[in-house]
Amino acid sequence: MDTVHENDIRGERPARPEQAVRPRPGFNRLMWREVLFLLLNLPMSIAGFVLTVVGLSLGAGLMVTIVGFWVLAGSLFAIRAYGSVERALIRSLLDEDIAEPLPVGAGQSRNSVWRRIFDVLSDGLSWRTALYLFIKLPWGIVTFTVTLVAVIVLWPLLPWITRGLSTVDRMLASSLLAPAKLTQRVRELEQDRGTVVDSAAADLRRIERDLHDGAQARLVALAMDLGLAKEKLTEDPVAAAKMVSDAHGEVKLVLQELRDLARGIHPAVLTDRGLDAALSSVASRCTVPGGARVRTDLPGGSDRESRPDSAVEGIAYFTVSELLTNISKHSGARTATIDAWRSGDRLMLQVGDDGNGGALESPGGGLAGLADRIRAVDGVFVVDSPVGGPTTVTVELPWRTRGRS
Incomplete structure (x- = not known):
């Protein structure tokens, strides 16, 4: 095993999964799904508008009595449920992935009836869904009329008309029906x-x-x-x-x-000398015939301020250790490589081998367990292992986990 410290090790962050790119406007399956959605806008918007106006008006009118709280809370609950129907339609017909929100009051330890009513009445998504359903009626009339006319009269322009109208629907849904970022972060x-x-x-x-x-x-x-x-x-x-x-x-x-x-x-070398020395130590125990080569561009020593957080160092160390164990046991590799460097506010790791490949992040498997640990601290775990090899596992971790820079 040899250790090389290279100042010119560089790398980009591994690509994060992104939403599939929609095809250009044209007479394709997506266009016909957009047409169906735009024609359904009118009946769906009428139903949603009636539910919103009648429910909220009745609840507000009865607020002078205790019954009004029940009616208003029930109406908002029904409106929120109707929003789930809208999200499902948008996902299936418009290919817009809008996350489902947490249930109302999720994580609350108090489960009294009045607490539940208060949770519904103070739920921002329920009120945003009510606004969405209120706006949707006039917009539904427009989309139904324009789409119907385009199908009959403006046939050559139909793909572009439906794409423009459905884009507005996607924007409305993303801004009003999607759970708030903070709520989604709490869920994660x-x-x-x-x-x-x-x-x-x-x-x-x-x-x-x-x-x-x-x-x-x-x-x-x-x-x-x-x-x-x-x-x-x-x-x-x-x-x-x-x-x-x-x-x-x-x-x-x-x-x-x-x-x-x-x-x-937790190895003493990791605490005393940092990730650089710890990776060299774990690489020296790798049993592949040609050994494991380490190339790092990381600060070490006792200066904690220049090093990653201790928790990040620990995750990185045990991730590399388990990957090298897998390589020794299962890959049939002759050599392995470990690269580690800093890229901005991220710690980058790449572990590779020249073995048989075919490694998969299957549920319940060892790689899936590693991926779960890394993603639990907002990290990224990417496996590139075609059958026949070689295999490269790329890991991205935050340099700090407690808001320090």
């Missing part, structure tokens, strides 16, 4: 928290199992052997000395197991 953080908790629980179970089956069992046997040696000390000093010598060798094995376990929790 809740999912990420579950992933982190599960990963931490799995790590604790692994440590407990390793201690129970390894060091703990050896220490129990060692205590018993030393007890027997103590009993034989006066009767058979030669046998007692041999037993003490065997116990000494057992102590060395226990110490090595504890060192290995500590390295698996």
Whole structure:
């Protein structure tokens, strides 16, 4: 294994998945779906307008009594549900991916009836959906009329007319029917928290199992052997000395197991010298025939301010460690490479091998577990592994996780 520190290592962020590019306007399947959507706008908008005006008017009129709160909350709940229907239509007919919102009051520990009513009445998406359905009636009349005329009279211009009208619908839906960015972020953080908790629980179970089956069992046997040696000390000093010598060798094995376990929790070299040295250390233990080559452009040493956050360093270290383990066990590779560098406010890693390829991020697999951990801290995990190889795994992590720059 050789380690090369290169100041000219550079790289771009791996491409993030993006929404599929729509085809140019033309007589294609998307155009006919847009036509269907625009013609459905009128009946859908009439139903939504009636629900909104009648429900909100009735609820507002009865607000002088307690019944008004129930009616208004029920109307907003129905309006919110109608918004789900609109989102489903837009996704299926206009290819506009609008995320579904969290349920009203999600994450609230208080479940009283009045709390639920307050959650509905204060839900911003419900009121934005009501505005959307109110606006949709005049717009639905326009789209229905123009589309119908275009189908009958302006046939050559139909693709461009429908694309223009449906683009307005996409913009309206994206601005009024989509959950707020903060709400969506809360949802992602809740999912990420579950992933982190599960990963931490799995790590604790692994440590407990390793201690129970390894060091703990050896220490129990060692205590018993030393007890027997103590009993034989006066009767058979030669046998007692041999037993003490065997116990000494057992102590060395226990110490090595504890060192290995500590390295698996958080290696001292990572804390003391940084990710640069830690990657060199883990690469030296890679068992591929040609070894693992490390190329880094990262600050090291005890200066914590210039290094990534300790949590990021830990994730990067264990990610590379597990990837190298996979390469050694499954890839059939002769060589492996590790590249690490900073790009702006991101830590970039690339682990490659010249093996058989075909690595997949399948649900429940090892790569999927790594990807979940990385995405839990707003990272990116990309696997490029065609059958026959080579394989390259690109990892992007935030340099800081606590708002420091």
